[in-house]
Each structure stands twice: as C-alpha cells, then as structure tokens.
Amino acid sequence: MSITLRDVHKAYGRTTALDGVRLDVREGEFFCLLGPSGAGKTTTLKTVAGLERPDAGTVEIGGRDMRDVEPYDRGVAMCFESYALYPHRSVYDNLVSPLRSPRHRLPAAEARDRVGAVAELLGISGLLDRSPGQLSNGQRQRVALGRVLVRPARAFLLDEPLSHLDAKLRQRMRAELKALGAVRRTTTLYVTHDWVEALALGDRIGVIRDGRIVQTGTREDIWYRPYDTEVARAFGRPRINLLPGVVTEAGDFRSADGALALPLPVRVAAGTGVLVGVRPRDVSLTGGGHRIAGTVYVTEVLGRSVEVTVRIGAQHLSFVAARGDAAGLRPDDPVRPAVRPENLLVFEADRPQCPGRRIEQR
Numbered sequence: 001m002s003i004t005l006r007d008v009h010k011a012y013g014r015t016t017a018l019d020g021v022r023l024d025v026r027e028g029e030f031f032c033l034l035g036p037s038g039a040g041k042t043t044t045l046k047t048v049a050g051l052e053r054p055d056a057g058t059v060e061i062g063g064r065d066m067r068d069v070e071p072y073d074r075g076v077a078m079c080f081e082s083y084a085l086y087p088h089r090s091v092y093d094n095l096v097s098p099l100r101s102p103r104h105r106l107p108a109a110e111a112r113d114r115v116g117a118v119a120e121l122l123g124i125s126g127l128l129d130r131s132p133g134q135l136s137n138g139q140r141q142r143v144a145l146g147r148v149l150v151r152p153a154r155a156f157l158l159d160e161p162l163s164h165l166d167a168k169l170r171q172r173m174r175a176e177l178k179a180l181g182a183v184r185r186t187t188t189l190y191v192t193h194d195w196v197e198a199l200a201l202g203d204r205i206g207v208i209r210d211g212r213i214v215q216t217g218t219r220e221d222i223w224y225r226p227y228d229t230e231v232a233r234a235f236g237r238p239r240i241n242l243l244p245g246v247v248t249e250a251g252d253f254r255s256a257d258g259a260l261a262l263p264l265p266v267r268v269a270a271g272t273g274v275l276v277g278v279r280p281r282d283v284s285l286t287g288g289g290h291r292i293a294g295t296v297y298v299t300e301v302l303g304r305s306v307e308v309t310v311r312i313g314a315q316h317l318s319f320v321a322a323r324g325d326a327a328g329l330r331p332d333d334p335v336r337p338a339v340r341p342e343n344l345l346v347f348e349a350d351r352p353q354c355p356g357r358r359i360e361q362r
Contacts, residue, residue, distance in 0.1 A: 001075065003024075003060070003189060005022060005059055006057055007021070007058075008020070008044075008047060008059065009057055010040075010052060010054050017043040018047065020211075021040070023206060027187055030190065031204050032191075032192060032201055032205045033190065034205060035207060035208035035209055041191040043211075045078060048066075048074075050070060051071060061075065061076070062075075072103065075154035076154065077148045077153035077156055078157040079144055083132070085140060085144060087132050089132075090129055091124065091130050094143055095150055099111040099151060115150055119146060122146050122173075122176075141163070141165065142165070145158070149180070154187065155186065156189070158190045158191065162194075163194075199223070204216060204218055207222065207234065214230070227358060228347065229277070229350060229356045241277065241278040241317050241319075245274065245276065246272065249270045253274065253276050255312070255314075259315065260292060260312045260315055261292075262339060262344065264346060265341060265344055273349040274356075275348075275350060276344055276346055277345035278317065278345075279343065281319075281320070282319075283317065283338070283340075284325075289339050289340040289341065290338065290341050292312060292317075292337060293335075294310040294311055294337070295311050295335065297309040297316060297331065299329050301323065304323050306321050306322075306325075306329075308320070345358060
C-alpha cells in the first residue's frame with residue numbers, strides 16, 4: 001500500500017508545521033523520514049493516520065484519497081513516541097488489545113501465539129504479567145512498538161520507536177526491524193532524528209526541515225549527493241568539514257586565508273565563493289590522495305581509532321585515523337594528511353538562513 005502526500009499544509013495558529021509537503025512512499029517500502037525536533041515529522045505521521053486534518057493538500061493511501069476516511073478505516077497502525085499504553089492493563093493485555101477489537105479480532109489461541117512471537121522478537125517475553133508502571137522507559141517503548149507489530153496492517157507508522165533504548169539494544173532492534181520489514185514487506189513510514197537509523201533502515205530516506213521535504217533518495221543519494229550543506233551536516237560523525245574559499249583561475253579551490261588548496265571535481269567560474277565539503281572518511285594519514293600540510297590541533301582517542309583535528313591556517317580539518325597511525329601525535333606536531341579530491345563536495349557559499357546548495361559535478 002503506497003502513501004502519498006501532495007502539497008500538504010498544516011498550521012497551529014501562527015505556527016506552520018507542514019509547508020507544502022510532497023512525499024511518495026512506495027508499496028512495501030521501508031521509508032525513513034529524518035529531521036530535527038520541530039521539523040514536522042510527527043505531524044506528518046498524524047496527518048497520514050488521520051489524527052490531524054491538513055489545512056490544504058491531499059493524503060492518499062493505496063491510491064485512495066483519505067479526505068473523508070476516518071482513522072480506523074485507513075488500515076494503518078501507528079506507534080507513538082509517548083508510548084500511549086493502558087496503565088491499568090498488563091503488558092500482555094496491552095499487546096493483545098488490537099486483536100480483541102471488532103475489526104481485528106482473532107481466536108484466543110491465535111492471538112496468544114502472535115503476541116508470544118512479537119514479545120520474543122522485542123525481548124519482553126518475561127514482562128507479560130507486569131503493568132506499564134513496573135517497566136523502564138525502554139521496556140515501555142518496546143511494548144508500544146509490539147502493540148503495533150502484533151496487528152495486521154496495510155502500513156506501519158512508527159514515531160521514533162527506538163529513541164528511549166540503550167545503544168546496544170537499539171542496534172539489535174534496528175537489525176530486527178530491518179529483517180522484519182524484509183520478510184513482511186509492509187509499507188513502513190519511520191520517523192527518526194538519528195541519521196544512523198535512517199541509513200541502516202531506510203530503503204529510501206526523506207530529509208524534512210521547517211515543514212518541508214528537502215531531499216528524498218537512497219542512502220547513496222543522500223550521502224554522496226546531498227542537496228545542501230544542512231543535509232550534508234546531518235549525516236556522519238564526525239561532521240563533514242565545510243571549508244570556505246574561492247575558485248582560482250586554474251579551477252582549484254583556495255581557502256579564504258590562502259593556506260589550503262585543493263583540486264576541485266567540478267567546473268566553477270573563477271572567483272566564485274564556495275564551500276568545499278570533505279567527509280572525515282576521505283582523509284587519512286597513510287593513504288593516497290592530495291597531501292596538505294598542517295599541524296595537530298587536538299586528538300581524541302575513541303577506542304581503536306583516534307579523532308584528529310588538524311589546523312591548516314585558520315581552518316580546521318577533522319578526521320578519524322587508526323590508533324596505530326595516530327600514535328604519538330601531540331598538539332602542534334606537523335602532519336600531512338591526504339584528501340581524496342574525487343570525493344569532495346562543492347556547495348554554493350552559505351548565506352544567512354539559506355544553506356548553500358551542492359554544485360553538480362559536470
């Protein structure tokens with residue numbers, strides 16, 4: 001079942017939540033919608049579910065206009081970030097509640113088997129007799145997610161269902177959700193603020209900002225061809241290095257203070273102000289590429305790797321090196337890291353309140 005939003009607008013008083021959202025989630029697709037708090041992610045889900053009515057635009061599910069369709073007739077199951085559990089019922093009764101409703105009622109034995117399978121998947125089999133008040137926040141969130149997964153649905157709407165889990169469990173649940181999506185092939189619209197989740201789970205990713213969909217595409221599209229500097233900054237840790245400067249007569253990049261020069265993979269008119277994006281993974285101490293001279297500004301040990309920040313004139317370039325390669329580096333030590341110029345991203349210079357757009361490679 002596909003989900004389509006066409007020019008959807010939604011405002012709460014003077015606050016615009018959705019500003020002409022256009023979105024197409026294909027049948028059977030696991031689509032991740034990524035954005036910061038207040039970007040419009042949850043409002044988008046509620047509008048698809050029918051819990052909010054758009055001020056303008058249309059919502060279609062399975063090609064059918066949902067304008068006059070009530071939430072319970074839309075065939076979607078939604079998981080709220082706020083859990084929304086029945087506090088007076090046990091975990092089992094919370095999980096089985098969708099299967100006792102008139103629309104999705106199953107025989108008791110079949111419902112019990114389905115609940116057991118979902119509880120096993122989520123690691124909450126030992127909690128079925130407890131009440132929500134006896135659970136941690138992470139356990140409550142898994143129960144809320146289980147209540148969605150247990151019922152038959154034509155589409156799942158998941159609002160940051162892993163945000164309250166610890167790192168180890170979050171990683172495991174990402175793998176389980178990915179496997180579950182591949183097996184069921186149920187259309188899923190998954191909202192998150194975590195770029196790792198988006199890259200790990202999404203067949204495609206949409207980036208939302210200030211109530212607008214800025215870019216949609218595969219993980220490769222988003223990573224290698226970000227729409228603008230804000231999309232580039234949203235993916236990757238350490239963050240992408242954005243270096244301001246101008247294009248020379250020779251077609252190369254030179255930083256504003258002249259201390260850094262790099263060959264550009266795009267054709268840009270001489271004198272044009274640009275931002276050059278360098279992903280930390282495209283910088284190394286030992287590999288091949290364009291060598292640049294600088295001094296160590298700071299190092300931070302991260303287990304088997306070291307985050308190194310190099311000072312080049314007035315600019316800082318951050319990257320991650322193997323611990324053995326960075327062993328013994330101290331502040332102000334001279335270094336010559338290598339940058340792979342073929343992977344550089346070139347953006348129009350940032351303007352106030354206007355992120356610089358990526359310049360296409362010709």
